[in-house]
Amino acid sequence: MKKDNQINAESIKEQSRRSGLSYNEAKEYIARTTGGHGTNIYSNTDLEAVKRKNQKSEDNKS
Structure with missing residues (x-):
């Protein structure tokens, strides 16, 4: 089960990287x-x- 979660987390991270700008x-x-x-x-x-x-600029006006 741990391997599935790791794969899923990496998949989510990769999708996030490709999705464009973060909120900030x-x-x-x-x-x-x-x-x-x-x-x-x-x-x-x-x-x-x-x-x-x-x-x-101010000095040049005088």
Whole structure:
């Protein structure tokens, strides 16, 4: 019986791997691609680079 359970568990794991994104992967993808509210934890934006660019732009206006 143990062998059947092992085979069944492996089958389920394989099916899960082929089925696409996990819930958390889907949530992260949606956050990264839609810019929804409260998604900053998924952002890969370099905040310091943005601040420098904004400051340079402001300096050029004067």
